[in-house]
Amino acid sequence: MLTLKVITENPEEVIRRLAKKHFDGKEIIGKIIDLDKTRRSTQVALDANLAELNKISKSIGALMKEGRKEEAEAARAKVSQMKEGNKEMEATLRDAEQQLHDLLVLIPNMPHESVPEGTCAEDNVCEKMGGIMPELPGDALPHWELAKKYDLIDFELGVKITGAGFPVYKGKGARLQRALINFFLDNAREAGYLEIQPPYMVNADSGYGTGQLPDKEGQMYHANLDDLYLIPTAEVPVTNIYRDVILNEAELPVKNTAYSACFRREAGSYGKDVRGLNRLHQFDKVEIVRIDTPQHSYQSLQEMVDYVRTLVEKLELPWRILRLCGGDISFTSALTFDFEVFSAAQKRWLEVSSVSNFESYQANRLKCRYRTESDRKTQLCHTLNGSALALPRIVAALLENNQTPEGIRIPKALIPYTGFELID
Structure with a gap:
């Protein structure tokens, strides 16, 4: 199948070349680009959340040692809340990746420039x-x-x-x-x-x-x-x-x-x-x-x-x-x-x-x-x-x-x- 890199870097060229195979790629290429944006933005947000989650989790032990139990409990509550949010983002990410795969396998290979025009x-x-x-x-x-x-x-x-x-x-x-x-x-x-x-x-x-x-x-x-x-x-x-x-x-x-x-x-x-x-x-x-x-x-x-x-x-x-x-x-x-x-x-x-x-x-x-x-x-x-x-x-x-x-x-x-x- 075509790589995401090829599609996202030059979508108009991909659409033009697929047309030689009489494949109208405009709609499906548009969907792939939108899904890829969703996937990327979700991954960025998830990575940021995981980094913050790791930082807060490490701080809980230190707060407990210092006797700051209320702050430690608040941190635990925040960690729990963030984990639920991460689950939602992971589900969104999996869904976007599956949809991307399902669309990518429907797209034929791009013909070489030397392939002549024709229908049969x-x-x-x-x-x-x-x-x-x-x-x-x-x-x-x-x-x-x-x-x-x-x-x-x-x-x-x-x-x-x-x-x-x-x-x-x-x-x-x-x-x-x-x-x-x-x-x-x-x-x-x-x-x-x-x-x-x-x-x-x-x-x-x-x-x-x-x-x-x-x-x-x-x-x-x-x-x-x-x-x-x-x-x-x-x-x-x-x-x-x-x-x-x-x-x-x-x-x-x-x-x-x-x-x-x-x-x-x-x-x-x-x-x-x-x-x-x-x-x-x-x-x-x-x-x-x-x-x-x-x-x-x-x-x-x-x-x-x-x-x-x-x-x-x-x-x-x-x-x-x-x-x-x-x-x-x-x-x-x-x-x-x-x-x-x-x-x-x-x-x-x-x-x-x-x-x-x-x-x-x-x-x-x-x-x-x-x-x-x-x-x-x-x-x-x-x-x-x-x-x-x-x-x-x-x-x-x-x-x-x-x-x-x-x-x-x-x-x-x-x-x-x-x-x-x-x-x-």
Whole structure:
């Protein structure tokens, strides 16, 4: 969440930048400033009262020793009265702090100045494109038909076992999944990321730390009895490793990678755009996470974007990078780049990665800080994460783009992982 310091020092700037996300912050920012004034003035009065109370309490013993019992009793009465007043001020302070917290978590992160104006995905800006567009025959099949033809993925069986959005991978389909996971993890390790194997369930504190709660609880699967949430991405448990942690500046940037199954309710999803692997409730993904200093985080963001580009290039997929506009960027992100690959049989672009800098927004929730080398003071870190990569739409594009009369060709970089060159 945004810090009180940022909001109170330049409220007009905060309101202006939030407007790019189509968030009208004028009223809520005004309430926060008023509550902060109440909190500060109450704290000053309480501190003064406590100091006076301490002084009077110390004087009672001296008065009794001097035989000035009436004055001592009057002092005791005053102490009792002041304690009651302090209780009222403490209650006012707690109430103001709780109200401040409840309002602060409702405010999205401020977008970076480079975030373009816009209201929806159509307003995102294409930064770069690459790769060779495949030329397929007119009778080319979409991936869900290819999956059935070659017995790779059984969508109906997934419905029987669980429900829609939970496919069953079989034979070479399952081997392709495992190959991609290992390929992505090996590439991340070679790029300097430490591999983590995280839990697939997190507590509410973890969901709050990375911003999934309270904003997106409706999109998360909740195990009510234990009050645990199935993770929507490995970002949540991996970033929470650094909750309530103070790192040394020399340790940054921290670079982690993790494979996990991901679980998303995707409430309201329907239509042709969710056919096959296009949108699932359970899917596999390899995530990259960085913890960095504010001075270096945007260099880290560019390095992460460049790294994800190498993955789609190795997979020989046509790709493009989009800078998300204010209306399409997430609640917690300051700047996001989406990667899309072209799905030739569907004749559409499919998002396969989002790479984001959250600046100090998550770190403030997490209390993730670092100690500077120069003066040993603590500051909030910047957190970043990206998909590297999400499997379902990668698989969809690989199947569709590489179909031939002989079968489905496997990209050269993947053959050592699959153990086969062709799905036939």
